[in-house]
Amino acid sequence: MHNFNDEELDEVINSDEVFPKLSHLGYPLFDANGNLEITEEENLEMLSLVEKKFIEILDILRISRNDPNSANTPKRIAKMYVNELFAGRFSAPPKTTIFPNRKKVDELIISKGITVMSLCSHHWQPITGECIIGYIPGDYVIGLSKFNRIVDWFSRRGQIQEELGEQIADYLMDLLKPRALAVVIKAKHYCIIARGVNEVEDKALMITSVMRGLMMDDVTLRHEFLKLIEN
Ligand SMILES: [Zn+2]
Secondary structure (H helix, E strand, O other), X not given: OOOOOHHHHHHHHOOOOXXXXXXXXXXXXXXXXXXXXXXXXXXXXXXXXXXXXXXXXXXXXXXXXXOOOOOOHHHHHHHHHHHHHOHHHHOOOOOOOEEEOOOOOOOOEEEEEEEEEEEEOOOOOEEEEEEEEEEXXXXXXXXOHHHHHHHHHHHOOEEOHHHHHHHHHHHHHHHHOOOEEEEEEEEEEHXXXXXXXXXXXXXXXXXXXXXXXXXXXXXXXXXXHHHHOOO
């Protein structure tokens, strides 16, 4: 819990925001699915601080670290969050080369089976599934493997699936300026599977789709796309 001093309290009372804008170390705080690159030094600092906090959490949960399975758990958890599950918050965008669409390709290009490995912002439980991207190029095309890197960069943050799809679509619209774009995500949310609601794992699937450009305006095209991505 952050203890506000009078000055901070004034600022908080006079602003719409309830929580501080800077971390206790003075770093800017930003949304769970945002991105601000950090240095290697900051990364090491973060790992050590998160590890220390998880040592406290194990203590509160009364888990003995004499248990050989738990001895190094705080370190492992720190690495997992900072360098894996939240990696997309702290890393530069993936290098993506785009190429001129020399043959004036004017057909749907679809990439299926792009892995989504994300974390829900609400519960910090995994969101796992598949992203499908379809586009009709404008002046540019892109290597399909780049889609995997872009989806991964946005996924490895605290997310909600709706915003994840929008972020990917915005990024691709900016980068490629396609005539049509669709970003479909089919994913399982472990906060639903593991918690109260306890849905049957196979059935707990959430599907979101973001349509842009012609994909939104042209019903025939949209139907063609949806038919092509049916299992
Ligand atoms: Zn959740």
